[in-house]
Each structure stands twice: as C-alpha cells, then as structure tokens.
Amino acid sequence: MEEGPDEGAVGAASANEASETIPSDTSSGTLTSQQLAAIEDEEVLNKLLDKAVDFDERRMIRAALRDLLKKKREKREKERGSRQDDLRQQALSKAGTGRMGMNRGQTSNHQPKSHMHSQFPASTTSSLSKTTSSMANPAIATAHQSSPVTAAPNMKNVKQMLLDWCRAKTEPYEGVEIHNFSSSWSDGIAFCALVHRFFPDAFEYSILNPNARKDNFELAFSTAERLADCPPLLDVEDLLRMREPDWKCVYTYIQEFYRCLVEKGLVKTKKKL
Secondary structure, three states: OOOOOOHHHHHHHHHHHHHHHOOOOHHHOOOOHHHHHHOOOHHHHHHHHHHOOOHHHHHHHHHHHHHHHHHHHHHHHHHHHHHHHHHHHHHHHHHHHHHHHHHHHHHHHOOOHHHHHHHOOHHHHHHHHHHHHHHHOHHHHHHHHHOOOOOOOOHHHHHHHHHHHHHHHHOOOOOOOOOOOOHHHOOOHHHHHHHHHHOOOOOOHHHOOOOOHHHHHHHHHHHHHHHHOOOOOOOHHHHHHOOOOOHHHHHHHHHHHHHHHHHOOOOOOOOOO
C-alpha cells in the first residue's frame, strides 16, 4: 500500500484554506447576503454560523447554507440524469446495430443459390474446395479436426462469467440462490446481498424480509447509488408489477454496478464485463 500524506498536515492545510475563503470583513459582523451567496464551501458557512451571535446574521447564514446544499443537490441530479441518458443512448445504439446485423443476415440468406458461389471471395472458394477434398479423403479430414481452434469470448460467455461472479459473491448469504438474471432477483434479496458484500456497514442484512420486495429494491438501489455511484437503471414500480424481472434489465444493471466497483478499486479484474 502506498503511503499517503500525514493526516494532521492535511487537516491543517484544509483549515487554513477554509479560513482564507472567509471574507475579510466577517470579523466586524457586516456580512451581507451577497457575500454569503458567493461562498461555495459548506465548511466555511458552518464555521461562520458557529461564530455568529446576531440572530439576523445567523438566519442569513442558514439561508445561504440551504441554498448551497440545494445547488449541490441539483448539480448531482443533473449529472446523474445526464449519465442515465448517455447509458440509454448507448443501449439503444447497441440494439440498433444488432437489428441491422440481423437484417443483413436475413438478406444474404434469401439470395438465389445460383449466385451464391460467385459472390464468395477466392479464399472462401479455396476453403470450400479443401473441405470437399477432405470429405473425400478421411486422412485430410482428420488433420483438419485435430488443429486447435481458439474461440473468441462472446456475449454468452461474458454473461455466464458475470452470473458466476454474482453467485460467488452472494454464496455466504442466507436465502440467496442465484441461477439466472430473472427469477433469482425477483424479491430484491439478491440485490441487497450483492451490495452488502461490498458495503457491509451500510445496512443490517439479517433483518431483511423477502416478502418486502419494494423495501429491498429501494434499499439496494439507493445504497449502490450512494456508495458506488451506480445509477438506478431499474424502476422499482416496474419490478413490482412483474412476477419475474426481465433478465436483460437485471443483466444491464449488474454490469453497471460491476463497472462502478471496478472504478472505485473494489474489484480488480483484467477483463471488462
């Protein structure tokens, strides 16, 4: 583990920086609402509130503090909304690309048989000739079959890897059995277990009720958003309307949660899911 700077030195530097942010005329008690509105450091406003003795001044500082917290909250919501829009656009783009590929495949399947051979490149025609020859010669066919072929990872493999990861992380938790990305997540307990595995101090897992589906969903998604910066891509009301959630929606959310954990250094991996 790398050594960081001295904690006391960091605290002293933060205090000096905060004191330099306070307007120079605050000691005389002449703070104005414009001066308070210009302060964007919550810690500075809290220190001013502690020092203030005049009722009207304390009221103005509290108002400035509320406005600052409101601005920060609106900024976070705007950033979260923008991030969710980007994720939706990416999902739509991937879906559109997949449909185009399917259409091209269907078009090529409907081509007349008389033209199929002429549209193959020379290398493909050569391969077909070799295949035909190997069928006539069993020795050649055996040689072709014995040559090793390395298959590239596909979506099915990645999906299974992510499912195995979820199963391994939630294995110690009672009441959780993950077999798929649909029915295994229907009561929200699996979501809670997965989040609790990485943030065990966030809530008490042992008191959760599998019948309280709404509470479980809201607890898991809000905790993941607060501690892992994972956007709530799943809508709780939609999940409650379905007996079993759509596996594609659950799979997408788990992918995003995994990515957020990797970004925070809580999961170390060589491959992106």
